[in-house]
Amino acid sequence: MxxxxxxxxxxxxxxxxxxxxxxxxxxxxxxxxxxxxxxxxxxxxxxxxxxxxxxxxxxxxxxxxxxxxxxxxxxxxxxxxxxxxxxxxxxxxxxxFCVDGVPAERPAEAITLYRASGENHKARWSWTDSLEQATKLAAPESPELPSSKKVWTATVEPERLLAGVTDSYGLDYVVDTQGLEISAVA
Structure with a gap:
């Protein structure tokens, strides 16, 4: 013992x-x-x-x-x-607003962004401009397992964009989602 x-x-x-x-x-x-x-x-x-x-x-x-x-x-x-x-x-x-840690201009108009997550985390702040990336992140880890994630989308006004970081798919954005209308991708 x-x-x-x-x-x-x-x-x-x-x-x-x-x-x-x-x-x-x-x-x-x-x-x-x-x-x-x-x-x-x-x-x-x-x-x-x-x-x-x-x-x-x-x-x-x-x-x-x-x-x-x-x-x-x-x-x-x-x-x-x-x-x-x-x-x-x-x-x-x-x-x-910064992109890759460098001050930058926000987009002039609202942009469509995507996020892969479960229902409970759909309003978290990490988003991407790549539907392809979000779809890959929402896929199950194994073909035999169902995924608990969905792909979410939102039209995001420029003032909600807090930062952007470039990755291999495009830009990942930090988005203030308070009050943002978010819907599942059909």
């Missing part, structure tokens, strides 16, 4: 992100875009949003560094779970 352990005796787990964040806080100097990019390259992609928000909370993120919010979002698996929508809106608002 395994020995019972007191939870109070559990050693603290220190991750590379913890070490990096401690060092950046100790330096006390706000990070610009290049310094933030360098820091992000030292940690796992899923830790990017946490680093971004911790630095911002501590006042250690220059406004120009916020332009990397889109690439950080698209690199993480579940970025929307790292902070509430108000915090994300604030960060993207400071950056302005």
């Amino acid at each position: 395994p020995e019972e352990k007191d939870p109070e005796d559990r050693p603290e787990v220190i991750t590379p992100m913890d070490v990096l964040l401690t060092a950046l806080r100790s330096a006390g100097k706000p990070l610009g875009r290049d310094a933030l990019n360098e820091a992000l390259n030292k940690i796992e992609a899923d830790d990017g949003p946490v680093l971004l928000f911790d630095l911002d909370w501590d006042g250690l993120l220059e406004t120009e560094a916020c332009t990397l919010a889109g690439p950080v979002w698209c690199s993480a698996t579940y970025p929307q779970d790292c902070a509430d929508p108000v915090a994300w809106r604030g960060l993207f608002g400071r950056a302005g």
Whole structure:
């Protein structure tokens, strides 16, 4: 029978992100875009949003560094779970609309975007301009298994577009979906 352990005796787990964040806080100097990019390259992609928000909370993120919010979002698996929508809106608002981390003009007109997800996640913020990509993402992992995902579509006004990141299919967009009309692709 395994020995019972007191939870109070559990050693603290220190991750590379913890070490990096401690060092950046100790330096006390706000990070610009290049310094933030360098820091992000030292940690796992899923830790990017946490680093971004911790630095911002501590006042250690220059406004120009916020332009990397889109690439950080698209690199993480579940970025929307790292902070509430108000915090994300604030960060993207400071950056302005960017594509691949560079300030850009929003499209002049509404665009049609797609998303693959289950019903409960259809209003999350990761969207693509590629129906082909969304269809592939909605396909079952095995032909024998049914897919719980559908392809969703929305006509998105330019002011809802928070960022864009290029991938092999086209552009992935971060979209503020609050109040957005979303429907299943027929």
